[in-house]
Amino acid sequence: MKIVDIVERTVPIQSNIRNAYIDFGKMTCSVVAIVTDVTKNGKRVVGYGFNSNGRYAPTGLLRERFIPRLLEADADDILNDDGTNLDPHRIWDVLMTGEKPGGHGERSVAVGVLDMAVWDIVAKIEEKPLYQVLAERYRSGEVDDKVFVYAAGGYYQPGKDLKQLQEEMKRYLELGYTVVKMKIGGAPLEDDLRRIEAVLEVVPDGQSLAVDANGRFDLETALQYAEKLEPYNLRWYEEAGDPLDYELQAMLVKHYSGATATGENLFSVQDARNLIRYGGMRPARDILQFDCALSYGLVEYMRILEMLKDEGWSPRQCIPHGGHQLSLNIAAGLGLGEMSRTPGCSSRSAGLQTTFR
Known part of the structure:
Protein backbone atom coordinates (compact mmCIF):
# COMPACT_ATOMS: atom_id res chain seq x y z
CA MET A 1 0.00 0.00 0.00
CA LYS A 2 0.99 3.64 -0.27
CA ILE A 3 -0.17 7.14 0.49
CA VAL A 4 -1.16 8.83 -2.78
CA ASP A 5 -2.20 12.27 -1.51
CA ILE A 6 -2.66 14.39 1.61
CA VAL A 7 -5.06 17.33 1.54
CA GLU A 8 -5.43 20.02 4.22
CA ARG A 9 -8.27 22.51 4.64
CA THR A 10 -8.60 25.30 7.17
CA VAL A 11 -12.20 25.68 8.29
CA PRO A 12 -13.90 28.15 10.65
CA ILE A 13 -15.46 26.88 13.86
CA GLN A 14 -16.20 30.27 15.35
CA SER A 15 -18.81 30.90 18.02
CA ASN A 16 -19.90 33.79 20.25
CA ILE A 17 -18.93 31.86 23.39
CA ARG A 18 -15.94 32.74 25.56
CA ASN A 19 -14.08 31.34 28.53
CA ALA A 20 -11.94 33.19 31.06
CA TYR A 21 -9.11 33.67 28.59
CA ILE A 22 -10.32 33.81 24.99
CA ASP A 23 -13.41 34.11 22.88
CA PHE A 24 -14.03 31.80 19.95
CA GLY A 25 -15.10 34.41 17.43
CA LYS A 26 -12.23 33.68 15.04
CA MET A 27 -11.43 30.06 15.91
CA THR A 28 -10.26 27.82 13.08
CA CYS A 29 -9.41 24.16 12.66
CA SER A 30 -7.19 22.15 10.31
CA VAL A 31 -8.83 19.13 8.69
CA VAL A 32 -6.68 16.67 6.75
CA ALA A 33 -7.48 13.75 4.46
CA ILE A 34 -4.77 11.12 3.89
CA VAL A 35 -5.63 9.23 0.70
CA THR A 36 -4.30 5.70 0.20
CA ASP A 37 -4.37 3.28 -2.75
CA VAL A 38 -6.19 0.68 -0.62
CA THR A 39 -9.83 -0.16 -1.28
CA LYS A 40 -12.23 -1.82 1.15
CA ASN A 41 -15.75 -2.82 0.14
CA GLY A 42 -15.32 -0.97 -3.13
CA LYS A 43 -14.28 2.31 -1.49
CA ARG A 44 -10.87 3.92 -1.32
CA VAL A 45 -9.52 4.10 2.22
CA VAL A 46 -9.11 7.73 3.32
CA GLY A 47 -8.13 8.76 6.84
CA TYR A 48 -9.41 12.00 8.36
CA GLY A 49 -7.96 14.09 11.15
CA PHE A 50 -8.57 17.47 12.76
CA ASN A 51 -7.39 19.42 15.77
CA SER A 52 -9.43 19.95 18.90
CA ASN A 53 -11.12 23.25 19.63
CA GLY A 54 -9.09 25.85 21.47
CA ARG A 55 -6.04 25.82 19.18
CA TYR A 56 -6.05 27.48 15.78
CA ALA A 57 -5.41 25.64 12.52
CA PRO A 58 -1.66 24.87 12.16
CA THR A 59 -1.93 25.27 8.39
CA GLY A 60 1.58 26.55 7.70
CA LEU A 61 3.26 23.83 9.74
CA LEU A 62 1.24 21.13 8.01
CA ARG A 63 1.76 22.39 4.48
CA GLU A 64 5.38 23.46 4.76
CA ARG A 65 6.89 20.72 6.94
CA PHE A 66 4.85 17.77 8.03
CA ILE A 67 2.74 16.86 4.98
CA PRO A 68 5.74 17.04 2.58
CA ARG A 69 7.82 15.02 5.03
CA LEU A 70 5.24 12.24 5.11
CA LEU A 71 4.69 12.22 1.33
CA GLU A 72 8.44 11.99 0.69
CA ALA A 73 9.02 9.09 3.11
CA ASP A 74 10.05 5.64 1.89
CA ALA A 75 7.49 2.88 2.24
CA ASP A 76 9.68 0.98 4.70
CA ASP A 77 9.61 4.00 7.00
CA ILE A 78 5.81 4.29 7.24
CA LEU A 79 4.37 0.77 6.74
CA ASN A 80 4.12 -2.19 9.08
CA ASP A 81 6.37 -5.21 8.64
CA ASP A 82 4.24 -6.93 6.02
CA GLY A 83 3.48 -3.73 4.13
CA THR A 84 -0.30 -4.03 4.43
CA ASN A 85 -1.03 -1.11 6.73
CA LEU A 86 0.43 2.09 8.10
CA ASP A 87 2.59 1.97 11.22
CA PRO A 88 1.67 5.01 13.37
CA HIS A 89 4.85 4.76 15.45
CA ARG A 90 7.13 4.73 12.40
CA ILE A 91 5.16 7.58 10.88
CA TRP A 92 5.57 9.59 14.07
CA ASP A 93 9.34 9.18 13.78
CA VAL A 94 9.19 10.36 10.16
CA LEU A 95 7.14 13.42 11.06
CA MET A 96 9.55 14.39 13.82
CA THR A 97 12.71 13.95 11.73
CA GLY A 98 14.77 17.12 11.99
CA GLU A 99 12.68 18.55 14.83
CA LYS A 100 14.61 19.73 17.89
CA PRO A 101 13.43 18.70 21.37
CA GLY A 102 11.37 21.18 23.35
CA GLY A 103 9.36 24.15 22.17
CA HIS A 104 6.36 21.97 21.48
CA GLY A 105 3.76 24.68 20.87
CA GLU A 106 1.63 24.37 17.75
CA ARG A 107 3.98 21.79 16.23
CA SER A 108 2.35 19.20 18.47
CA VAL A 109 -1.05 20.13 17.05
CA ALA A 110 0.06 19.64 13.44
CA VAL A 111 1.50 16.21 14.19
CA GLY A 112 -1.62 15.30 16.17
CA VAL A 113 -3.87 16.11 13.20
CA LEU A 114 -1.92 13.75 10.93
CA ASP A 115 -1.67 11.09 13.63
CA MET A 116 -5.47 11.05 13.96
CA ALA A 117 -5.84 10.48 10.22
CA VAL A 118 -3.22 7.71 10.31
CA TRP A 119 -5.07 5.81 13.05
CA ASP A 120 -8.30 6.26 11.10
CA ILE A 121 -6.65 4.49 8.17
CA VAL A 122 -5.25 1.73 10.37
CA ALA A 123 -8.71 0.92 11.76
CA LYS A 124 -10.39 1.09 8.35
CA ILE A 125 -7.88 -1.27 6.79
CA GLU A 126 -8.31 -3.72 9.67
CA GLU A 127 -12.09 -3.22 9.31
CA LYS A 128 -12.50 -2.76 13.05
CA PRO A 129 -13.50 0.15 15.28
CA LEU A 130 -10.43 2.01 16.53
CA TYR A 131 -11.24 1.17 20.16
CA GLN A 132 -11.07 -2.52 19.29
CA VAL A 133 -7.75 -2.08 17.46
CA LEU A 134 -6.30 -0.30 20.49
CA ALA A 135 -7.66 -2.84 22.97
CA GLU A 136 -6.25 -5.75 20.98
CA ARG A 137 -2.84 -4.14 20.58
CA TYR A 138 -2.34 -2.59 23.99
CA ARG A 139 -4.89 -4.01 26.47
CA SER A 140 -5.10 -7.76 25.78
CA GLY A 141 -8.38 -7.23 23.95
CA GLU A 142 -10.27 -5.73 26.90
CA VAL A 143 -12.76 -3.05 25.82
CA ASP A 144 -14.92 -0.81 28.00
CA ASP A 145 -18.39 -1.23 26.52
CA LYS A 146 -19.51 1.96 28.26
CA VAL A 147 -17.69 5.29 28.70
Whole structure:
Protein backbone atom coordinates (compact mmCIF):
# COMPACT_ATOMS: atom_id res chain seq x y z
CA MET A 1 0.00 0.00 0.00
CA LYS A 2 0.99 3.64 -0.27
CA ILE A 3 -0.17 7.14 0.49
CA VAL A 4 -1.16 8.83 -2.78
CA ASP A 5 -2.20 12.27 -1.51
CA ILE A 6 -2.66 14.39 1.61
CA VAL A 7 -5.06 17.33 1.54
CA GLU A 8 -5.43 20.02 4.22
CA ARG A 9 -8.27 22.51 4.64
CA THR A 10 -8.60 25.30 7.17
CA VAL A 11 -12.20 25.68 8.29
CA PRO A 12 -13.90 28.15 10.65
CA ILE A 13 -15.46 26.88 13.86
CA GLN A 14 -16.20 30.27 15.35
CA SER A 15 -18.81 30.90 18.02
CA ASN A 16 -19.90 33.79 20.25
CA ILE A 17 -18.93 31.86 23.39
CA ARG A 18 -15.94 32.74 25.56
CA ASN A 19 -14.08 31.34 28.53
CA ALA A 20 -11.94 33.19 31.06
CA TYR A 21 -9.11 33.67 28.59
CA ILE A 22 -10.32 33.81 24.99
CA ASP A 23 -13.41 34.11 22.88
CA PHE A 24 -14.03 31.80 19.95
CA GLY A 25 -15.10 34.41 17.43
CA LYS A 26 -12.23 33.68 15.04
CA MET A 27 -11.43 30.06 15.91
CA THR A 28 -10.26 27.82 13.08
CA CYS A 29 -9.41 24.16 12.66
CA SER A 30 -7.19 22.15 10.31
CA VAL A 31 -8.83 19.13 8.69
CA VAL A 32 -6.68 16.67 6.75
CA ALA A 33 -7.48 13.75 4.46
CA ILE A 34 -4.77 11.12 3.89
CA VAL A 35 -5.63 9.23 0.70
CA THR A 36 -4.30 5.70 0.20
CA ASP A 37 -4.37 3.28 -2.75
CA VAL A 38 -6.19 0.68 -0.62
CA THR A 39 -9.83 -0.16 -1.28
CA LYS A 40 -12.23 -1.82 1.15
CA ASN A 41 -15.75 -2.82 0.14
CA GLY A 42 -15.32 -0.97 -3.13
CA LYS A 43 -14.28 2.31 -1.49
CA ARG A 44 -10.87 3.92 -1.32
CA VAL A 45 -9.52 4.10 2.22
CA VAL A 46 -9.11 7.73 3.32
CA GLY A 47 -8.13 8.76 6.84
CA TYR A 48 -9.41 12.00 8.36
CA GLY A 49 -7.96 14.09 11.15
CA PHE A 50 -8.57 17.47 12.76
CA ASN A 51 -7.39 19.42 15.77
CA SER A 52 -9.43 19.95 18.90
CA ASN A 53 -11.12 23.25 19.63
CA GLY A 54 -9.09 25.85 21.47
CA ARG A 55 -6.04 25.82 19.18
CA TYR A 56 -6.05 27.48 15.78
CA ALA A 57 -5.41 25.64 12.52
CA PRO A 58 -1.66 24.87 12.16
CA THR A 59 -1.93 25.27 8.39
CA GLY A 60 1.58 26.55 7.70
CA LEU A 61 3.26 23.83 9.74
CA LEU A 62 1.24 21.13 8.01
CA ARG A 63 1.76 22.39 4.48
CA GLU A 64 5.38 23.46 4.76
CA ARG A 65 6.89 20.72 6.94
CA PHE A 66 4.85 17.77 8.03
CA ILE A 67 2.74 16.86 4.98
CA PRO A 68 5.74 17.04 2.58
CA ARG A 69 7.82 15.02 5.03
CA LEU A 70 5.24 12.24 5.11
CA LEU A 71 4.69 12.22 1.33
CA GLU A 72 8.44 11.99 0.69
CA ALA A 73 9.02 9.09 3.11
CA ASP A 74 10.05 5.64 1.89
CA ALA A 75 7.49 2.88 2.24
CA ASP A 76 9.68 0.98 4.70
CA ASP A 77 9.61 4.00 7.00
CA ILE A 78 5.81 4.29 7.24
CA LEU A 79 4.37 0.77 6.74
CA ASN A 80 4.12 -2.19 9.08
CA ASP A 81 6.37 -5.21 8.64
CA ASP A 82 4.24 -6.93 6.02
CA GLY A 83 3.48 -3.73 4.13
CA THR A 84 -0.30 -4.03 4.43
CA ASN A 85 -1.03 -1.11 6.73
CA LEU A 86 0.43 2.09 8.10
CA ASP A 87 2.59 1.97 11.22
CA PRO A 88 1.67 5.01 13.37
CA HIS A 89 4.85 4.76 15.45
CA ARG A 90 7.13 4.73 12.40
CA ILE A 91 5.16 7.58 10.88
CA TRP A 92 5.57 9.59 14.07
CA ASP A 93 9.34 9.18 13.78
CA VAL A 94 9.19 10.36 10.16
CA LEU A 95 7.14 13.42 11.06
CA MET A 96 9.55 14.39 13.82
CA THR A 97 12.71 13.95 11.73
CA GLY A 98 14.77 17.12 11.99
CA GLU A 99 12.68 18.55 14.83
CA LYS A 100 14.61 19.73 17.89
CA PRO A 101 13.43 18.70 21.37
CA GLY A 102 11.37 21.18 23.35
CA GLY A 103 9.36 24.15 22.17
CA HIS A 104 6.36 21.97 21.48
CA GLY A 105 3.76 24.68 20.87
CA GLU A 106 1.63 24.37 17.75
CA ARG A 107 3.98 21.79 16.23
CA SER A 108 2.35 19.20 18.47
CA VAL A 109 -1.05 20.13 17.05
CA ALA A 110 0.06 19.64 13.44
CA VAL A 111 1.50 16.21 14.19
CA GLY A 112 -1.62 15.30 16.17
CA VAL A 113 -3.87 16.11 13.20
CA LEU A 114 -1.92 13.75 10.93
CA ASP A 115 -1.67 11.09 13.63
CA MET A 116 -5.47 11.05 13.96
CA ALA A 117 -5.84 10.48 10.22
CA VAL A 118 -3.22 7.71 10.31
CA TRP A 119 -5.07 5.81 13.05
CA ASP A 120 -8.30 6.26 11.10
CA ILE A 121 -6.65 4.49 8.17
CA VAL A 122 -5.25 1.73 10.37
CA ALA A 123 -8.71 0.92 11.76
CA LYS A 124 -10.39 1.09 8.35
CA ILE A 125 -7.88 -1.27 6.79
CA GLU A 126 -8.31 -3.72 9.67
CA GLU A 127 -12.09 -3.22 9.31
CA LYS A 128 -12.50 -2.76 13.05
CA PRO A 129 -13.50 0.15 15.28
CA LEU A 130 -10.43 2.01 16.53
CA TYR A 131 -11.24 1.17 20.16
CA GLN A 132 -11.07 -2.52 19.29
CA VAL A 133 -7.75 -2.08 17.46
CA LEU A 134 -6.30 -0.30 20.49
CA ALA A 135 -7.66 -2.84 22.97
CA GLU A 136 -6.25 -5.75 20.98
CA ARG A 137 -2.84 -4.14 20.58
CA TYR A 138 -2.34 -2.59 23.99
CA ARG A 139 -4.89 -4.01 26.47
CA SER A 140 -5.10 -7.76 25.78
CA GLY A 141 -8.38 -7.23 23.95
CA GLU A 142 -10.27 -5.73 26.90
CA VAL A 143 -12.76 -3.05 25.82
CA ASP A 144 -14.92 -0.81 28.00
CA ASP A 145 -18.39 -1.23 26.52
CA LYS A 146 -19.51 1.96 28.26
CA VAL A 147 -17.69 5.29 28.70
CA PHE A 148 -18.87 7.92 31.17
CA VAL A 149 -19.37 11.27 29.42
CA TYR A 150 -19.93 14.65 31.06
CA ALA A 151 -21.39 17.77 29.45
CA ALA A 152 -19.06 20.75 29.15
CA GLY A 153 -20.72 24.12 28.77
CA GLY A 154 -21.54 27.09 30.93
CA TYR A 155 -19.61 29.50 28.72
CA TYR A 156 -19.88 33.25 28.99
CA GLN A 157 -22.08 34.67 26.23
CA PRO A 158 -23.48 38.13 25.51
CA GLY A 159 -26.71 38.65 27.41
CA LYS A 160 -26.61 35.26 29.13
CA ASP A 161 -28.12 35.61 32.60
CA LEU A 162 -28.40 33.18 35.53
CA LYS A 163 -31.73 31.82 34.38
CA GLN A 164 -30.35 31.04 30.93
CA LEU A 165 -27.36 29.35 32.54
CA GLN A 166 -29.70 27.22 34.61
CA GLU A 167 -31.79 26.34 31.57
CA GLU A 168 -28.65 25.25 29.72
CA MET A 169 -27.67 22.90 32.52
CA LYS A 170 -31.21 21.54 32.78
CA ARG A 171 -31.06 20.64 29.09
CA TYR A 172 -27.90 18.63 29.69
CA LEU A 173 -29.56 16.76 32.53
CA GLU A 174 -32.58 16.07 30.34
CA LEU A 175 -30.24 14.61 27.70
CA GLY A 176 -29.05 12.12 30.29
CA TYR A 177 -25.81 13.69 31.50
CA THR A 178 -25.26 13.44 35.25
CA VAL A 179 -22.18 15.68 35.46
CA VAL A 180 -21.87 19.15 33.90
CA LYS A 181 -19.05 21.65 33.70
CA MET A 182 -19.10 25.45 33.58
CA LYS A 183 -16.59 28.23 33.02
CA ILE A 184 -15.31 30.52 35.76
CA GLY A 185 -12.70 33.27 35.89
CA GLY A 186 -14.23 35.44 33.20
CA ALA A 187 -16.15 37.51 35.75
CA PRO A 188 -15.41 38.84 39.24
CA LEU A 189 -15.31 36.23 42.00
CA GLU A 190 -18.63 37.23 43.55
CA ASP A 191 -20.36 37.06 40.17
CA ASP A 192 -18.88 33.63 39.52
CA LEU A 193 -20.08 32.42 42.90
CA ARG A 194 -23.60 33.51 42.04
CA ARG A 195 -23.32 31.63 38.74
CA ILE A 196 -22.08 28.49 40.52
CA GLU A 197 -24.82 28.64 43.14
CA ALA A 198 -27.42 29.09 40.40
CA VAL A 199 -26.23 25.89 38.72
CA LEU A 200 -26.12 24.04 42.05
CA GLU A 201 -29.82 24.80 42.39
CA VAL A 202 -30.61 22.65 39.33
CA VAL A 203 -28.06 19.80 39.50
CA PRO A 204 -28.29 16.97 42.08
CA ASP A 205 -25.30 18.04 44.19
CA GLY A 206 -21.78 19.49 44.06
CA GLN A 207 -20.33 16.27 42.64
CA SER A 208 -22.50 16.86 39.58
CA LEU A 209 -20.66 20.10 38.78
CA ALA A 210 -17.09 20.84 37.70
CA VAL A 211 -15.67 24.33 37.13
CA ASP A 212 -12.98 25.44 34.68
CA ALA A 213 -10.90 28.63 34.94
CA ASN A 214 -8.92 27.96 31.72
CA GLY A 215 -5.62 28.94 33.32
CA ARG A 216 -6.67 32.48 34.11
CA PHE A 217 -5.59 32.95 37.74
CA ASP A 218 -2.40 33.95 39.48
CA LEU A 219 -1.67 32.12 42.73
CA GLU A 220 -3.46 34.61 44.98
CA THR A 221 -6.64 34.50 42.90
CA ALA A 222 -6.49 30.72 42.50
CA LEU A 223 -6.39 30.35 46.28
CA GLN A 224 -9.17 32.89 46.79
CA TYR A 225 -11.40 30.85 44.51
CA ALA A 226 -10.30 27.62 46.19
CA GLU A 227 -11.38 28.92 49.60
CA LYS A 228 -14.82 29.85 48.28
CA LEU A 229 -15.24 26.66 46.23
CA GLU A 230 -14.29 24.27 49.04
CA PRO A 231 -17.74 24.12 50.71
CA TYR A 232 -19.49 23.26 47.44
CA ASN A 233 -17.78 19.81 47.19
CA LEU A 234 -17.46 20.14 43.42
CA ARG A 235 -16.50 17.37 41.03
CA TRP A 236 -13.26 19.23 40.27
CA TYR A 237 -11.63 22.67 40.01
CA GLU A 238 -9.97 22.82 36.61
CA GLU A 239 -6.89 24.63 35.30
CA ALA A 240 -6.74 27.38 37.91
CA GLY A 241 -3.45 28.81 36.62
CA ASP A 242 -1.10 28.73 33.67
CA PRO A 243 -0.65 25.08 32.66
CA LEU A 244 3.15 25.35 32.95
CA ASP A 245 3.06 26.93 36.41
CA TYR A 246 3.62 23.71 38.32
CA GLU A 247 4.38 25.58 41.55
CA LEU A 248 0.95 27.25 41.45
CA GLN A 249 -0.69 23.85 40.97
CA ALA A 250 1.35 22.37 43.81
CA MET A 251 0.35 25.21 46.14
CA LEU A 252 -3.28 24.89 45.11
CA VAL A 253 -3.57 21.22 46.07
CA LYS A 254 -2.03 22.01 49.46
CA HIS A 255 -4.87 24.42 50.18
CA TYR A 256 -7.77 22.76 48.36
CA SER A 257 -8.97 19.35 49.51
CA GLY A 258 -11.25 18.73 46.54
CA ALA A 259 -10.17 17.30 43.20
CA THR A 260 -8.29 19.49 40.74
CA ALA A 261 -7.90 18.91 37.01
CA THR A 262 -5.38 20.09 34.43
CA GLY A 263 -3.30 18.97 31.46
CA GLU A 264 -5.28 19.87 28.35
CA ASN A 265 -2.67 22.50 27.42
CA LEU A 266 0.35 20.29 28.01
CA PHE A 267 1.46 18.84 24.70
CA SER A 268 4.22 16.30 25.29
CA VAL A 269 5.27 13.46 27.56
CA GLN A 270 8.01 15.72 28.93
CA ASP A 271 5.52 18.38 30.02
CA ALA A 272 3.21 15.73 31.43
CA ARG A 273 6.08 14.23 33.42
CA ASN A 274 6.94 17.66 34.85
CA LEU A 275 3.35 18.11 35.97
CA ILE A 276 3.49 14.79 37.80
CA ARG A 277 6.91 15.52 39.30
CA TYR A 278 6.39 19.12 40.37
CA GLY A 279 2.66 19.91 40.29
CA GLY A 280 1.69 18.09 43.48
CA MET A 281 -0.99 16.10 41.67
CA ARG A 282 -2.62 13.37 43.79
CA PRO A 283 -3.01 10.03 41.96
CA ALA A 284 -6.17 8.97 43.78
CA ARG A 285 -7.95 12.31 43.52
CA ASP A 286 -6.86 14.65 40.73
CA ILE A 287 -7.73 14.48 37.03
CA LEU A 288 -5.38 14.58 34.01
CA GLN A 289 -6.85 16.01 30.80
CA PHE A 290 -4.21 15.54 28.10
CA ASP A 291 -5.68 15.80 24.59
CA CYS A 292 -4.00 13.45 22.11
CA ALA A 293 -5.23 15.47 19.11
CA LEU A 294 -3.28 18.48 20.40
CA SER A 295 -0.25 16.69 21.84
CA TYR A 296 1.50 14.89 18.99
CA GLY A 297 -1.27 12.34 18.63
CA LEU A 298 -2.09 8.95 20.02
CA VAL A 299 1.48 7.68 19.73
CA GLU A 300 2.63 10.32 22.21
CA TYR A 301 -0.48 9.85 24.35
CA MET A 302 0.43 6.21 24.89
CA ARG A 303 3.89 7.30 25.99
CA ILE A 304 2.19 9.57 28.52
CA LEU A 305 0.06 6.67 29.77
CA GLU A 306 3.17 4.52 30.18
CA MET A 307 4.91 7.31 32.11
CA LEU A 308 1.85 7.68 34.36
CA LYS A 309 1.83 3.95 35.05
CA ASP A 310 5.48 4.15 36.14
CA GLU A 311 4.54 7.03 38.46
CA GLY A 312 1.71 5.08 40.10
CA TRP A 313 -1.21 6.61 38.23
CA SER A 314 -4.21 4.70 36.87
CA PRO A 315 -5.48 5.52 33.36
CA ARG A 316 -8.87 5.92 35.02
CA GLN A 317 -7.66 9.32 36.27
CA CYS A 318 -7.26 10.45 32.65
CA ILE A 319 -10.20 12.31 31.10
CA PRO A 320 -9.09 13.52 27.66
CA HIS A 321 -10.00 17.00 26.51
CA GLY A 322 -11.56 17.42 23.10
CA GLY A 323 -15.00 15.86 23.09
CA HIS A 324 -14.40 14.12 19.74
CA GLN A 325 -14.62 10.52 18.55
CA LEU A 326 -10.88 9.93 18.91
CA SER A 327 -11.11 10.62 22.65
CA LEU A 328 -14.11 8.31 22.90
CA ASN A 329 -12.26 5.50 21.14
CA ILE A 330 -9.14 5.79 23.26
CA ALA A 331 -11.24 5.95 26.44
CA ALA A 332 -12.99 2.70 25.51
CA GLY A 333 -9.94 0.97 24.07
CA LEU A 334 -7.31 2.02 26.62
CA GLY A 335 -9.49 2.11 29.75
CA LEU A 336 -9.56 5.81 30.57
CA GLY A 337 -11.85 7.35 33.16
CA GLU A 338 -14.36 9.29 31.08
CA MET A 339 -14.55 12.02 28.43
CA SER A 340 -16.31 15.28 27.66
CA ARG A 341 -18.82 16.54 25.14
CA THR A 342 -20.06 20.06 24.43
CA PRO A 343 -23.70 19.39 23.51
CA GLY A 344 -24.71 23.02 23.82
CA CYS A 345 -22.08 24.33 21.44
CA SER A 346 -22.61 22.17 18.36
CA SER A 347 -22.59 25.22 16.08
CA ARG A 348 -18.84 25.40 16.59
CA SER A 349 -18.41 22.35 14.36
CA ALA A 350 -20.53 23.62 11.49
CA GLY A 351 -17.44 24.61 9.56
CA LEU A 352 -16.25 21.00 9.50
CA GLN A 353 -18.81 20.22 6.78
CA THR A 354 -16.21 20.68 4.08
CA THR A 355 -15.41 18.86 0.86
CA PHE A 356 -11.94 17.64 -0.14
CA ARG A 357 -11.19 17.93 -3.83
